[in-house]
Amino acid sequence: MEIVLCNEVLMPLSFAEQCQFAAALGYDGLEVAPYTLAADPTTLGNVALQAYRRMASDAGVMISGLHWLLVAPAGLSIVAADPAVRRRTLDAMRRLVEMSVELGGDVLVHGSPRQRMLGADAMGDRERALAYFSLAGDVAADAGVTYCVEPLAAAETNFITTLDEAAALVREVNSPGLKTMLDTSAAANGERHSVVALLDEWLPSGLIAHLQLNDRNRRAPGQGEDRFAPILDALRRHGWDRPVAVEPFIYEPDGLATAARGIGYLRGIEEALT
Secondary structure, eight states: OOEEEEGGGGTTSOHHHHHHHHHHHTOOEEEEOGGGTOSSGGGOOHHHHHHHHHHHHHHTOEEEEEOSTTSSSTTOOSSOOOHHHHHHHHHHHHHHHHHHHHHTOOEEEEOOGGGGOOOSOHHHHHHHHHHHHHHHHHHHHHHTOEEEEOOOOTTTOSSSOSHHHHHHHHHHHOOTTEEEEEEHHHHHHHOSSOHHHHHHHHGGGTOEEEEEEOOTTSSOTTSSSOOOHHHHHHHHHTTOOSOEEEOOSSOSSOHHHHHHHHHHHHHHHHHHHO
């Protein structure tokens, strides 16, 4: 199984050092948070992006895609009624899709909880969000990549908090480039069913295009009470053939040690299962 690491875990290493360190630990690649590359990543030109891609290739790892899409530049929102904010957000989305292609990634994960909070005009906010995701799916499909709506726990956002809700949105939008995904920490903290039950229910639908692995305590796999052998076994049973990403949010004792613990734990499970 290809396992990648969300690159913000290795900050403040340079990107080249992140690639080298991830490779040394046994990761197959990095899933990039655009804000780690520049204060406004949408201003990065293709020459710069190709340089990042070469850094990964030189280290022997891939760039699988992007996540934390709308953190930077500041002020983006998929629900805002302000036409100027909406225009900037749509322009950023288009550029992020282009960035993923230039970096060699084929999946974009739309979490960004603060940039999708429903306000007083919840119905209007939802309509604007659906219009955003419809366009994002079409732009992604045209570019040959997949744009994933990420369900997040209710503690993080008030919109798209379960896989049921995300899948319903994807079906409503009905764009070939739009899918959903599963974050195991968010699922453990917000879903009625276990991660394995969710995978057994939803993987056959073809709606899940990505997986991020983390403990419900928001640390890396192996740093909490959650057991990941049943999750990896479910992926094996369903013939999962895409990378999975390790995405801790709490780094103890630090990011480098967290990254090492996560991959060591998962590779051990993988070996035991095979």
